[in-house]
Amino acid sequence: MKMQHSESIYLNEKNNRILNPFSFHVDPMERLLLVNFENDPDTIYKGFEPQYFDDDIHGKGLLVIGWRNDMKVDVYHEKGLKLQEKTYDIAGKGLNQMIESDFVSSVFEIMDAGIHADIIFKDKTGRKVEIRILEQHPEKREPFGLLAPMGDAAESPSAMPLVYVHDFYFVRRKHTEFSITIDGKHHKPDKFPIPLDGMWMFFTRYSGDPFVVTFNPAMIGKVDSEEFADKNLLKKGDTELELTTNGPALEIKKFVKRSPKHEIQLVFEPPFPQLNLLKESVELSGKFFVKGHDSTGRIEGTYQVQRNKTKVFLVLEPTEGWIPNESKATVRFLYAVVKIFKNWPKTYRWTAELKQVGGSWELKSDWKRLK
Template identity: 30%
Template sequence: MKVILPLKINYSPIKKLALINFEKKPDKLYKGLELQYIDGKSYGKGYRIIAYRNDDYVDVYDDYSLTYIENEKFNVVQNGLNKHVQTHLDNVSFERTNGNVEITFKFSDLLNREISVSIIEHSKKRSIPMNLLAPVGVGAMKPDFMPVFFLYDFDFVRRSKTAVNVEIDGKNIAIDKFPMPMNMQFRYYSRYSVNCQLIDFINTDYKKLIEVEMDDKLSFTENGVKYCFNSNGGLETVNIETGNNPIIIKFEPELTLNKDMDLEGKFSIAPAECMGYIKGDYQINWDENTLSYKLKLIPGEGWTPVPNSRITKMLFSPKSMFCCWTKKYWLEAVISLKDMTANGKWTNGNLEDSTKG
């Protein structure tokens, strides 16, 4: 049995990330560096550097061990991409052992300057990490999807007994400090997770509708993402089973392309129980004149976290940016049966708030 796939959700193979900020005393070109470890069929295995520029664009440096994907988009990162190049990443280490993290790497940037980072904790004190939905989409100017980035055991680098050496072109760079103690320990603003899950929630690059053949369990799987339908072709769940923790996206009632009725419902994005969940509403209406459906989707209930410490109860209050940023994303799409196309647009309402402020 064939069914029209009404939307696309992509799974990103980023497994680890570490973000090192020096915004208070930026370099002449950069104000932060992000190390990512990637392991996925299309990319291979290897490391990537996202270099955050002072003009709010990013430069992306891929190690040669990764498969270079031309025209890869980075529209959910600030103003988007400036340059994407391949280079040699040397002296790379990114591990957390007995509660201590070690982050090291070295490469040359677009100006042929050597950049080296070495951050090694030596603490004997226990640190309590948190589970976080990263607000990476807050400043996206032209998002192609809503970035749902779950960071398990997310933590900030401790200052006590940590060896830090960050250099750009031979000049020492002072990394930013976190303004208050966390779990009775002073921290840097540098943070990391060695267990990440990222999905591109409803990617608007999916413009040409396709019909897919369901298996005997009424499902269709592509790149680790399983779309599960009912016997009437309604999309019930999308299951991401790649990675350490499954993610289940559920539509209630099922999202159905039905010419005989308009539809309103709820959707949820649920990872492991310790991470909480995202909820929202969707609406789909049939237009007889254009032979198309109008879909509107809003994650209006935001993220409901599961705090695991006093600091996370403070950070993840119901009105915090962490819980509310997804509420200000919304999708409007036209799904045309006449020419089998999908034309969608995500709007990031967080930008309006920043303009008002």
Template identity: 40%
Template sequence: MISDNNPSSIYGTQSNGIIYSPFNFKLEPMERLIIFGIENDPDEIYTTFESQIFDDNIYGKGMRILATRNDGYVDVYYQPGLIFNSNDFNQVGKGLRDLIERPMKNARYEITSEGVDLFYTFEDKIGRQIEIKIKENNKKTPKPFNILAPLGAGTYKPDALPLFMLYDIDFIRRTGTEIQITIAGREHKVDKIPLLVDGSKIYYIRYSIDPFLVKWNVAGLETLYPLELSGKLQIQDKDTTYDLIDNKGHYEIKQMSIANEKHSLTVYFKPAVPDIVCIHDGASVKGKITIASEKTTGTVSGEYELSRYGSKIKMKVHPNGGWKPNEPKWSMKLLYAAIPMFKNWTKTYIWTAEIELNEKGQPTMNSEWKRKDYR
């Protein structure tokens, strides 16, 4: 059994009551999203469209469309008033190709008593008119589920681990649904799923009215800043809460969590991540990680390790246990079994970091994510 804390023998100097965290969270606000593909009836440029609705003080208010291209890149069309950074799209395929503002007059994405009501139209960057209309007329009571979105399965060069939890997600039933996908005057057929879900034939159109989108460990070159204990073994750093263990005067990170008004996500470490600036030269630690949101979304598991060599600390995180869903619906269990990617994509992600300790200043860290055996 792995202990919660580390043996005191790994430490070479006394703690001064300040710790440094090599980890971070980034919360991505979004109201709702809907995704569909036309890969079986392809367009000359685009394969998949994802419509996203925002209403917050970070990105603004409006609709944005992520149009995935045949070459793996994404073009992003967005309504005036929305504000984005090109780095926001590093997790999508090969990344951003073009970011294009479009008015999208009368665009809507609403949920009525009969289901999804989606409409938007815009001119793409080469002058073609794209018009999307999806309207459910569904009398059945929806039976939504929760899932870890497999967004990261298609990412070429990730800058973080995308822990995108989709709550109240559902598929659109074929019966009674009006669909019109028109590009440059040609109508395209939407991809379907051959499995029955809740006894109904469905399109491979998935939507969530409650996304909780978290990036863990956004990588790069940075200076680590000190975290000072402000409560009973707990530190509040902006949106992130750290829970600590007192290991004979050394504060170790037992878990870190982030939350919005509805949901939370926690990364657990066992043993706790040590007081990195105080471990002695040659010391090393290996442990387990578990990432969990609400019980219904299951867990991601993996391993972490760190070692000190002189003034440098090398770290590695590998979520090689994959995602273990906690889904009671048999239709979804069959889908996960038929498409292993849902459970296995995190196994291809590896985070490595090198921390340079500086006795006269704050430590600096250079980190990156790579995908193991991927393309």
């Protein structure tokens, strides 16, 4: 693909303000655990997802997502956690109920020998829920990183959920005490179908370093144009735009969002055009890449831009899905066999409409799941 659009797409004038219609929102999280028992479900739930927080946005404490058989979610959380319901609307068929809970026990630690969880609470019907895992394996864990396919369950997403899990591993069956009970009834945890690192695993998995990002949340509102002084870089807080010159225009090569431990990048080939300098009736396209750490691979797709007299229309489609970067042969085999890992982003499409109103621009954007 050509490395730059033709200069002829632009008006022959200067405009020292950049429009960036893209955004990443980082949702801090300390630890994440996913416990599946889909092969032995409860009357209401088929899985639990404990999450632990300790940050300025959420506060400090534990929540447990109850994955229901109807694919909605119930969120049980400790008092004092600051949560927004819209965060959980993109999970499965959406949020069913958010319930403040008194956890009798809220132990959730990741150690060298594995995971230690002792979580006890009552569900909204008054039933006692107990999740107990004590992994004491003598062999060292060999964790890896990936993009978790959380977005596959969302039916009507308001954003593309990108859950990068670092220090990720499965619970080993040997040397592990494991118990899931609901109202006194035991439920068998699902098992991983093939050995990993020479060991049999449960399908229960966890991350000691999740990096949770929502990409381009749907919005209706004003998009601020940024004035640039440096022709190569535009920094604002924890975001950065890397720019390149193309005739009278400055185009976006890369958009970066940083957190204290990680960063995520949106990269364009050729660079993304300066929208407020485009001529009427211009249509163009290119490729984009969403990248976290190298170990977690990349999402790849195409972008399209169309300008008419009054509006600019944008489309992002992750046509190539997620492309992993993993050295473990067993994990590569898993990705090849279980198509969901690589294919779920292909079912997402972002569309946006930009309209100039006076001296400002208004954006209307949304995500849709494709068949």
